[in-house]
Amino acid sequence: MKGKSIKGKSAEEIKTALAESMADGFKPTLAIVFLSVKQDREAISRLLDEKGIQIFGATTAGEFIDGEIEEGSTVMLLLDMNPAYFKLEFLETSQETAVEDATKLGISGKESFIKPAFIIANSGVSLDGEPFIEGILQGFGKPSSSTDGEVTIFGGKAGDDLALESTFVFTNGKSSDTALVALIIDEDKINVSGIATCGWQAIGTTKTVTKSEGNIVYTLDDKPALDMLLNYLGVELKLDGDKEVVTFLSSWYYPLQVEHENTDPVIRTAMFANREDRSL
Secondary structure, eight states: OOEEEEEESSHHHHHHHHHHHHTTSOOOSEEEEEEOTTSOHHHHHHHHHHTTOEEEEEEOSSEEETTEEESSOEEEEEEOOOGGGEEEEEEEOOTTTHHHHHHHHHHHHHHHOSSEEEEEEEOOTTOOSHHHHHHHHHHHTOOTTOOTTOOEEEEEEOOOTTOOSOOOEEETTEEESSEEEEEEEETTTSOOOOOOOOOOOOOSOOOOEEEEETTEEEEETTEEHHHHHHHHHTOOOOOOTTOSEEEOGGGGGSOEEEOOTTSOOEEEOOOEEETTTOOO
């Protein structure tokens, strides 16, 4: 399998870069695309579609390619992967149906390959990623608490240049601000591996989540969650007119380490704050 990376600041630049990458006879079958919401997703998708290239795409908050960080651009990895070794799925979703929708992905992966690996991305600023993992594991038939027969899952949330308004995922002929796109790979044919790292180290005392619902945390140690963060981090909440729920930008610089029983700790950021009920 061969891969090539290309980038551009416009659909026209991507068209030129794509033509140059294929000039030596390279025939990609799959494009993993990350681009700014400022870019013309439809034009770039049509360009790839016309070449018979399948698309796994998501909008971003900064694009990384060849060791460089881009902004407001498009970057993509082109692969000439055997089409029999992968499958793309695109599902409209919501917070209420996230587990159910992701379960369909797990079932699809199990039916398509003996050993599937999942690369996923979801749009929707307020959509929580945890239910998607839970759903895939359910569909695959593996309890989330089990370590037997580990399922390979990589992925993340789409971005919108940190505007926190509308994020998008897309594939051939489809794009949505509340959807899940998945690249399912036959891991018996293609090795899928990687790391997740953040560079942060936990400090401070452990606080217990004493009231929560879904991805909303109401109290820590029986005290309003927002007030606890404002107090311990020494930051202020910037109000936005009369809006009840506002972006909690200050907290992005102070992610929280969340610990569950019998699982590895994860890093989470409080993206929004409710000024009325003091939740995160």
